Every structure is written in structure tokens, then in C-alpha cells.
Amino acid sequence: MRITSKGQITIPIAIRENLGFLPYTEVEFEVEGETLRLKKIDSGHRRGKALIANMRGKATAGISTEEIMDLTRGE
Numbered sequence: 001m002r003i004t005s006k007g008q009i010t011i012p013i014a015i016r017e018n019l020g021f022l023p024y025t026e027v028e029f030e031v032e033g034e035t036l037r038l039k040k041i042d043s044g045h046r047r048g049k050a051l052i053a054n055m056r057g058k059a060t061a062g063i064s065t066e067e068i069m070d071l072t073r074g075e
Helices: 013-019 046-055 065-073
Strands: 027-032 035-040
Touching: none
Parallel strands: none
Antiparallel strands: 027 035
16 A cells, blocks of 8 residues: 555545545544554444435426425425
8 A cells, every 4th residue: 555645645445434434524534653544434324414415406307396295284
């Protein structure tokens, strides 16, 4: 494994899956002597908020918000 000219590395998929490093997971680095440790930050519910923000405005139902509200109200 090599570090790119931009200082990037690729974490192998097996390691990412094992540790739950999903896209947009926040991490921090800890340096101890010549050892570098990558640690996942407990970001609470940020990932859920990011997913909702990403989906906002992408509905394909082709109906207005008011029509959706009427359907949910049973009108």
C-alpha cells in the first residue's frame, strides 16, 4: 500500500466493512511514536441527517406536497 502524492490511502474493503467505516464516516488520527492510529469518531446521528439531506427534493411521485398531505390525511 502506498500513500498518494495528495497524502491519501485506500483502506481495504474488508477492513472498512469489519470496522463499519461507511462513506462519510468521520475519523481522527492518533500518533504514538512512529505509529499512526485511525479511529472512528462517534458522530451520533449525523449520518442519518446527511442521508435525509441527500434525499431531500428527490421524490419522483409527480404530485405536489399538498396532494401527498391529502393522501396521508385520508382526504
